[in-house]
Amino acid sequence: MDFYFGLIQLIGVHTLLGLSAYIVLLTGQVSLAQAAFYAIGAYVSGMLTVLAEWHIVPALAVGGLAGAAAACAVGFPALRVKGLMLVIATLAFGEGVRIFFFNFDYQIAKGDIKVGPLGGEGFRQIRFFPENGWTTFDVMLFIWLFVVLVMALLWWFDRSRYGAVLRAVGEDEVAAQSVGVNLTAVKVSAMTVGGAIAGIAGCLYAHYTTHIEHASFNVLVATFAIAYPIVGGLQSVFGTLAAVVFVQGFLVEGLRELGDWRNLLFGALIVLAMNLRPQGLFWRRGA
Amino acid sequence: MSAMLEVRDLVTAYGKIEALRGVSLEVQAGSITCLLGPNGAGKTTLMMTIAGILRPRAGSVRFAGREIARRPPHEIVGAGVALVPENRLVFPGMSVRENLYAGAYLRRDGEIEADLERLFERFPRLRERAGQDAGTLSGGEQQMLAVARSLMSRPKLLLMDEPSLGLAPLVVEEIFRIVADLHRDGTTIFLVEQNAHMALRVAHHFYLIEQGRITFSGDPGSLAEDEVIRRAYLGSARR
Numbered sequence: 184m185d186f187y188f189g190l191i192q193l194i195g196v197h198t199l200l201g202l203s204a205y206i207v208l209l210t211g212q213v214s215l216a217q218a219a220f221y222a223i224g225a226y227v228s229g230m231l232t233v234l235a236e237w238h239i240v241p242a243l244a245v246g247g248l249a250g251a252a253a254a255c256a257v258g259f260p261a262l263r264v265k266g267l268m269l270v271i272a273t274l275a276f277g278e279g280v281r282i283f284f285f286n287f288d289y290q291i292a293k294g295d296i297k298v299g300p301l302g303g304e305g306f307r308q309i310r311f312f313p314e315n316g317w318t319t320f321d322v323m324l325f326i327w328l329f330v331v332l333v334m335a336l337l338w339w340f341d342r343s344r345y346g347a348v349l350r351a352v353g354e355d356e357v358a359a360q361s362v363g364v365n366l367t368a369v370k371v372s373a374m375t376v377g378g379a380i381a382g383i384a385g386c387l388y389a390h391y392t393t394h395i396e397h398a399s400f401n402v403l404v405a406t407f408a409i410a411y412p413i414v415g416g417l418q419s420v421f422g423t424l425a426a427v428v429f430v431q432g433f434l435v436e437g438l439r440e441l442g443d444w445r446n447l448l449f450g451a452l453i454v455l456a457m458n459l460r461p462q463g464l465f466w467r468r469g470a
Numbered sequence: 471m472s473a474m475l476e477v478r479d480l481v482t483a484y485g486k487i488e489a490l491r492g493v494s495l496e497v498q499a500g501s502i503t504c505l506l507g508p509n510g511a512g513k514t515t516l517m518m519t520i521a522g523i524l525r526p527r528a529g530s531v532r533f534a535g536r537e538i539a540r541r542p543p544h545e546i547v548g549a550g551v552a553l554v555p556e557n558r559l560v561f562p563g564m565s566v567r568e569n570l571y572a573g574a575y576l577r578r579d580g581e582i583e584a585d586l587e588r589l590f591e592r593f594p595r596l597r598e599r600a601g602q603d604a605g606t607l608s609g610g611e612q613q614m615l616a617v618a619r620s621l622m623s624r625p626k627l628l629l630m631d632e633p634s635l636g637l638a639p640l641v642v643e644e645i646f647r648i649v650a651d652l653h654r655d656g657t658t659i660f661l662v663e664q665n666a667h668m669a670l671r672v673a674h675h676f677y678l679i680e681q682g683r684i685t686f687s688g689d690p691g692s693l694a695e696d697e698v699i700r701r702a703y704l705g706s707a708r709r
Contacts, residue, residue, distance in 0.1 A: 344571075351561050351572050358559035360523050363547030363576040363623060 188319040192391050194431050195326040199384035200404070201411030201423040202333055203377040208412050209346070210373045211353035213266075216257055216273035217381050217408040219280035220250040222400035224382025225389035226284060226300060232311040232390070233298050234291055239311050239325075243386045250382020251375045253280075258374035262367065277405050285397040305396025309389050326387050333380055337420045349373055353417075381408075414456060416463010425464040429456070473532075474499040474627055474658050475520070475551075480529035480539070482512075482519045489515040491682035492529065497627065502649065502659045504673035506666050506702040512682040513662040514556050517631045520660075521553040522546040533627065548576050552625035556632050556662075558616040562605025566596055569604050569615055573622025582622070589618045592651070610641035617648060627658045634665045646672055666702040670695060678702065 200221055207214045228246030231237040261272045290299035300306040312322050340346050351359045352369050360366060389395045411430065415422030434452055438445045456464065475497040482490040489512045497503040507513050518524040520531055522543035531539040538546050552573075561569050570589065574582045590597035593614050599607060604615055613633055620628060630649070634642040646668050653659055653672070663669035670676065670690040678686040678701055686693065686701070 347564065347568055347572065348575065350564065354561040354563055355559050357518075357523060357555055358561060359572075360543040361521055361547070361553040361555050361559070362572050362619065363544040365542065365544045 185319050188323045190432065190436055192319075192323050192326050192387075194427050195323070195330045196384050196388045196391070197407065197411065197427045197431055198330050198424050199333055199380055199387070200408045201415070201427055202337060202420060203379075203381035203384065204408040205377075205412035205417065205420065205423050206337065206349070206373050206380070207377045208409065208417055209341075209349040209353050210370050211356070212262065212370060212374070213270050213409060214261075214273045214374065214377070215270055215402065215405045215409070216254070216261070216277045216280075217377065218400045218402070218405035219257075219277040220254050220378040220381035221385040221388070221404065221408070222280055222284055222395075222397075223253050224250040224385030225395050225400070226287075226306065226385075227382075228386035229306055229309045229389040229395065230289070230299065233293075233306075233309055234289075239386075239390060242311075243329075243383060246386035247379045247382040250385065251379035254378020254381070255371060255375040257378075258371035259367075262370040262374065274402065274405070277400075277402065281397045281400050284400070303397065305394060305399075306389070307394045309393045309395065311390050313393070322391050326391065329383055329387065333383070334420050334424070341420065410453070414453060414464065416460070418463060422463045429464060472499055473497065474534060475660065476530075476532040477516075477520070478530045478532075480516070480519060480531065481527045482515050482524055483527050488527075489682055490519065490526070490529075493679065493682070493684055495677050495684055495687065497658060497660045498675065499658055500653075500656070501674045502653050502661060502672050504661045504663055504669040504676040505679055506663060506669060506676055506698065507679035508701075508703055509664075510681075511679045513679060514631055516679070517553060517556070517629050517662055520546075520629060521551065523553075544576065547623055547625075550624070550626035551629065552620035552623045552627070553629045554613075554616045554620045554631060554633060556635065558609075558612045560604040560607070560612050560615050560619070562603065564604055565601050566604055566607070566615055567600045569619050570596075570622050573619035576623060585622060585624070589621060592648075593618055609637050610644065613637060613641075613645055614648070617645075617652075621652075621657075625657065627660060628652065630659060630661045632662055632664060634663065634668065642668060664702065666699045667695070670698065 200217060204214065204217045224246035227249040228242040231242035231245060232239060257276050261269060264272055285303055287300050288302050290297040290301055298308050348364055348369055352364060352366060356366060411426040412423045415426030434449045438448060441448060473496040477493055477495050480490050480493045481488060493516060505513055515524060519526050522541055526539050529539065530537055533549055533551055538549060561572060570586055595611055596615060596618060599611065604612065607615060633645050637645065642665060649659060650672050661669060673690055675689055677684050
């Protein structure tokens, strides 16, 4: 049973990661930096619960804020460039953050062992949940509490005036400017909210796996983050959830018996899904 | 009449290429002023610069006595200048109604619904299609939507960039009827056109722009129409 709880946890965390890219994609921007905000949230909150012995809830809040702050700081210079240039700029930032954590040591002694991030070996023993007697089921519920919360907020946001503004920028920047939309403010806000969501996802990830390292935040993770909302479709937040279930639940876990052939089929099925449903697995209106 | 818009020695460049090489012109309050010129003369660049979407390298743009050059576009819209961009640029994936609300983006007053209703009265076709995606409208309907969207910001000055572009002659007639109606209701209009014949029928004053410079200014009738048309399409440079 724990295997399924674990899978559901993973799906929850990846849904948040996908949603962090979803809101940025609505403005027409492709960011490969989401894995970096995810890493920052993971390391910051992990250090707070392990080294400073905070409770998970304030650590999660600070992790989210750290992700948001990093995204806002990246947003200003990065969003001055567009399209492929932005992809490269955010990729560079993402890799920079990963290399930072590859080299980052900050350990303190705790009883007989030393805890804290240790460069390439990663950050082990993020044991807030087991130390406080949380079962896998409890952790799963905790993660999904945030998934539901973030999805509900984004769903509401999407239907509000602000969501319309984001989509307007994504559809046509000149038209958006000519009705008086401040492009920089809109793009940086979307990036900041996306950074907060990625930071929260990173915190949840760090605490349920208990061990993180730089490789958990590589460009593949960043690619997954933008692939979910694209495969799922930008019509609704449910598309992102459907894509994560499809990719993680079906393609990665469901095809596990196929062994090494899985990865080949995995790529082919994503291509097939995007051809059969170019507007995403979920869509609101006809093609 | 006083000048609502005063452009002085405006220079806008794309890299090293100067698209506007010192443009000066005026738009009188309550007038329809038209800018004619061949492709590549700088008409759209001028409109985008006045709207703040492009930043000028030099020169000034004064609107109602206030300098607006180099201000961001949202401030310029807020000051009362609305651009109907070339090629209409409606939001294709948003409904007609959502496009209209987008036009009222900067407004915080309580009369948005009433204005929407008035626009639906003026453009009954838009009411019929209110829930439809703007991308599914015909070219003429999209142009009406783009005009209606910009009116939702309650502009004092409406900049229209080639509203007749790519439209059938009957639809062009309709668009120019709308221009005349808007003017009658008190909106000052600065219009870029290639359709010199139609433009000269509604304009009070016109300018010719060629290769980034104003080469003629006058009232319709001050230059023979065939000469205007020749220069508007071909430019005056003899090759």
